[in-house]
Amino acid sequence: MIKRNILSGLMGASVLAAGLGGAPAFAGDITITMAAPDWPPTRFMKEYFDQNYTSPDGHTTTLDMDFIPWPSFYERVAASLTSGEQKYQMIVTDSQWLGAFVEGGYYMDLTDRIKADPELSAILKDLHPALVSAYSTYPHKTRAQLEELGDAPADGVHYYGFPQFPDTYVTYYRQDIFCHEGEMAAFQAKYDTNLPCSYEDWQDTDWTKWGQVGEFFQREAGEMLAGETLSDDFYGIAYQAGKGYDFSTMQVNGFVWQQGGDIWDETVKGAQAEGVVNSDVAVAAFDEYLSMLKYMPPVNQTGQMDIFVIQDLFMQGKVGAIIDWVGLGEPVLDESASTVHDKSAFGPAPGSRQADGSIDRTGNIGGQPFVLTTWNSDEVVNEALNVVKWWLSAETQIEAVANGGQSGLRSVMAKSEYNGLRPWNRAHVEMLDWQKDVWHIPEFFELLTQQQEEFDKAITGQISAKEALDAVAKFQQDLLEDGGYIE
Amino acid sequence: MADVAKKQGGFGAWLFDPKRRGALLVTPAIVVLFVMNIFPLMWSFGLSFFNYKASSLKVPTFRGLSNYERVLSDERVWERFQTTALIVGSSVLMQLVIGFLLALMFAKVFPMRRIVLMLVLTPMMLSFVSVGVFFKLFYEPTFGIVSYVINFFTEDHFVLLGSPGGAIAGIVIADAWMWSPFVMLLVLAGLVSVPKYLYEAAEIDRASKWRTFRTITFPYIKSLLLLAVLFRTIETFKLFDIVYIITEGGPGSSTETIAVYLYRTAFQFFKTSQSSALAYIVLFIVIVLTNLYLYAVNQRAEEID
Numbered sequence: 095m096i097k098r099n100i101l102s103g104l105m106g107a108s109v110l111a112a113g114l115g116g117a118p119a120f121a122g123d124i125t126i127t128m129a130a131p132d133w134p135p136t137r138f139m140k141e142y143f144d145q146n147y148t149s150p151d152g153h154t155t156t157l158d159m160d161f162i163p164w165p166s167f168y169e170r171v172a173a174s175l176t177s178g179e180q181k182y183q184m185i186v187t188d189s190q191w192l193g194a195f196v197e198g199g200y201y202m203d204l205t206d207r208i209k210a211d212p213e214l215s216a217i218l219k220d221l222h223p224a225l226v227s228a229y230s231t232y233p234h235k236t237r238a239q240l241e242e243l244g245d246a247p248a249d250g251v252h253y254y255g256f257p258q259f260p261d262t263y264v265t266y267y268r269q270d271i272f273c274h275e276g277e278m279a280a281f282q283a284k285y286d287t288n289l290p291c292s293y294e295d296w297q298d299t300d301w302t303k304w305g306q307v308g309e310f311f312q313r314e315a316g317e318m319l320a321g322e323t324l325s326d327d328f329y330g331i332a333y334q335a336g337k338g339y340d341f342s343t344m345q346v347n348g349f350v351w352q353q354g355g356d357i358w359d360e361t362v363k364g365a366q367a368e369g370v371v372n373s374d375v376a377v378a379a380f381d382e383y384l385s386m387l388k389y390m391p392p393v394n395q396t397g398q399m400d401i402f403v404i405q406d407l408f409m410q411g412k413v414g415a416i417i418d419w420v421g422l423g424e425p426v427l428d429e430s431a432s433t434v435h436d437k438s439a440f441g442p443a444p445g446s447r448q449a450d451g452s453i454d455r456t457g458n459i460g461g462q463p464f465v466l467t468t469w470n471s472d473e474v475v476n477e478a479l480n481v482v483k484w485w486l487s488a489e490t491q492i493e494a495v496a497n498g499g500q501s502g503l504r505s506v507m508a509k510s511e512y513n514g515l516r517p518w519n520r521a522h523v524e525m526l527d528w529q530k531d532v533w534h535i536p537e538f539f540e541l542l543t544q545q546q547e548e549f550d551k552a553i554t555g556q557i558s559a560k561e562a563l564d565a566v567a568k569f570q571q572d573l574l575e576d577g578g579y580i581e
Numbered sequence: 582m583a584d585v586a587k588k589q590g591g592f593g594a595w596l597f598d599p600k601r602r603g604a605l606l607v608t609p610a611i612v613v614l615f616v617m618n619i620f621p622l623m624w625s626f627g628l629s630f631f632n633y634k635a636s637s638l639k640v641p642t643f644r645g646l647s648n649y650e651r652v653l654s655d656e657r658v659w660e661r662f663q664t665t666a667l668i669v670g671s672s673v674l675m676q677l678v679i680g681f682l683l684a685l686m687f688a689k690v691f692p693m694r695r696i697v698l699m700l701v702l703t704p705m706m707l708s709f710v711s712v713g714v715f716f717k718l719f720y721e722p723t724f725g726i727v728s729y730v731i732n733f734f735t736e737d738h739f740v741l742l743g744s745p746g747g748a749i750a751g752i753v754i755a756d757a758w759m760w761s762p763f764v765m766l767l768v769l770a771g772l773v774s775v776p777k778y779l780y781e782a783a784e785i786d787r788a789s790k791w792r793t794f795r796t797i798t799f800p801y802i803k804s805l806l807l808l809a810v811l812f813r814t815i816e817t818f819k820l821f822d823i824v825y826i827i828t829e830g831g832p833g834s835s836t837e838t839i840a841v842y843l844y845r846t847a848f849q850f851f852k853t854s855q856s857s858a859l860a861y862i863v864l865f866i867v868i869v870l871t872n873l874y875l876y877a878v879n880q881r882a883e884e885i886d
Contacts, residue, residue: 169848169849172636172848172849172851173848176635194636194851195636197638198636198637198638199638327738337828337829337830337831337832337833338829391722391723392723392728392740393721393722393723393740395722395740395743396720396722396742396743396748396828396832397742397743397831397832397833398742398828398829407723410724412723412724536637537850539849539851540849540850543845543849543850547831547833550831550832550833551832551833553832554743554744554831554832556744556745556832556833556835557833
């Protein structure tokens with residue numbers, strides 16, 4: 095009796111399995127769950143995907159985006175990956191996380207698939223090299239190293255990510271005050287140089303002028319600004335100086351690189367931290383960064399002036415010019431959120447004037463690539479790569495850019511209509527060429543957290559630039575020696 | 582088949598026997614407790630003797646007590662313990678003073694007492710995150726209300742969170758604002774339990790107010806005050822949310838409590854074994870404090886008896 099039941103059960107199961115196997119309506123359904131920060135560039139991707147994506151392989155594909163607020167994004171993604179829940183098929187990731195999650199076995203090496211797929215290879219070739227270097231390579235390769243190796247995909251390089259949103263920092267400024275005739279004349283009289291008003295003026299703005307702008311526009315309530323009496327205190331400039339995540343490192347690195355200094359360079363064998371991180375050049379660069387904080391809103395004294403705080407202060411009309419990521423530009427133009435929506439303009443970020451008169455604007459790249467995870471079936475991987483190709487097609491990229499996104503494809507950025515799509519596009523293209531990235535090694539968060547703490551002490555006036563960088567260099571040297579990165 | 586049914590019926594009858602009903606009812610709770618608390622606790626205790634990193638594929642190797650040694654010899658850990666002690670000491674003291682004064686106020690009858698009491702209790706019912714965000718905005722020097730009010734007198738922005746001392750004060754104020762009502766409730770319970778005839782006798786004896794307080798009121802609230810101190814000490818020792826939201830441990834690391842550091846070690850640096858060792862050290866301290874708390878509870882029970 096029991097044997098007969100088992101037999102008939104097995105037969106029933108076989109029939110059911112055969113029936114399901116032959117049902118094409120279910121076989122083609124694919125859901126790609128993607129971890130994504132909750133902000134306009136990813137919201138647009140979801141919206142546009144739902145309206146326009148058609149799978150070239152005939153699947154019915156759903157993009158299920160798990161929108162996570164920025165402040166907890168890293169922790170949520172890291173917790174999901176390390177818990178082993180295998181929830182995500184794709185992840186929008188900061189480039190610095192590559193090492194930790196590649197070494198952890200979570201991010202998929204796409205090198206062979208890219209090499210086997212002419213369409214993906216073409217996309218990689220078309221991407222700006224700064225983005226390939228920062229977003230895709232682990233172990234990290236610099237742009238110069240990639241150029242030496244030849245066309246992408248190059249031998250000996252491992253590729254992991256494609257840009258979801260390539261970001262750079264640019265200058266946001268108030269055109270109504272920077273182009274006010276009275277203010278321009280007063281600035282000219284005081285500093286014997288012009289107040290930057292047009293895009294071209296910002297192209298010629300270095301840190302010295304940035305500081306002058308800060309000093310010039312620092313006004314108290316009751317004073318005049320562009321012909322109007324101020325009801326509140328007003329500040330000329332602001333850039334990121336926050337303790338959280340990387341909210342000072344991104345700006346300080348720019349100062350250091352522009353003046354010829356360096357951070358610990360993982361791409362150079364035998365590179366040291368001590369003597370480099372705390373070199374005289376780096377200390378002078380950090381000192382210059384600190385010297386301009388006095389012209390910024392008082393929140394800088396708390397070490398909490400992060401990218402969102404300066405964006406907010408700019409939108410409240412309390413600051414004349416800020417340096418912030420392109421990705422935070424869209425709300426500034428939103429009439430319902432910003433008091434300066436009709437007065438804002440954008441230019442390249444300032445840089446360091448070189449001996450030949452040119453300006454070095456080297457900066458730390460922002461934005462995020464998306465990556466695939468390692469536990470997906472071939473079918474899902476192929477479909478995820480179809481999504482990558484769709485997102486990085488010229489038509490989708492143009493739509494994304496027109497709706498607050500950005501493109502990293504050189505062919506798209508070269509299109510005549512590109513600069514007119516959003517007011518910061520011209521500055522973004524110019525800044526992209528100057529971008530480098532911070533460390534990609536698995537220990538990046540420990541390096542970053544300690545550095546942020548020391549920078550914060552200097553920003554809040556507890557220690558000097560030299561003391562901060564000496565502490566950073568010593569910590570990094572010890573940690574990297576422990577980790578076997580420095581012999 | 583009949584045998585099977587009989588056997589099943591027999592098992593059912595055995596299972597639902599009134600003798601086992603109690604055990605049956607508590608089993609789900611015990612299973613949940615084991616899965617959610619006891620097993621992770623034991624697992625992390627085991628991990629603290631290995632060199633495991635949750636973000637790495639490397640096979641963990643046994644390290645003995647070296648994680649404990651490393652944690653206890655880490656200067657940063659001791660700095661965080663000092664910061665925690667400073668915040669705990671200041672905050673609990675402030676909560677005691679304010680809570681005690683509030684209790685004295687509410688021990689008397691006055692118009693709208695119930696409504697005011699309800700309002701005073703509100704902070705205790707809010708979430709930590711809400712309180713953190715409120716105070717972060719209150720302290721904001723450009724547009725925050727604290728700076729705005731002080732600016733009215735000094736004509737300068739008030740940057741409370743700009744120095745280590747100020748930032749600690751900011752956290753202590755937020756924590757005390759939230760939890761002083763809890764101390765008040767405990768003390769109030771003690772105050773209302775004092776028999777009125779004792780006060781009447783003191784009045785007849787013309788005892789001074791201080792003497793009345795010292796010899797009648799204080800003995801009644803003494804053990805409740807001790808309870809409040811211990812309970813708030815244990816809770817404040819684990820303070821995380823308010824610190825993380827208001828200062829993120831800054832300026833520098835001056836307000837980074839041991840709980841924040843533990844979180845960073847475990848979930849940002851992924852030093853899983855090392856953070857487990859630190860967590861057990863913190864747990865040991867909390868257990869010591871809890872035992873003191875239980876001792877105080879027992880004392881109170883004896884007094885009531």
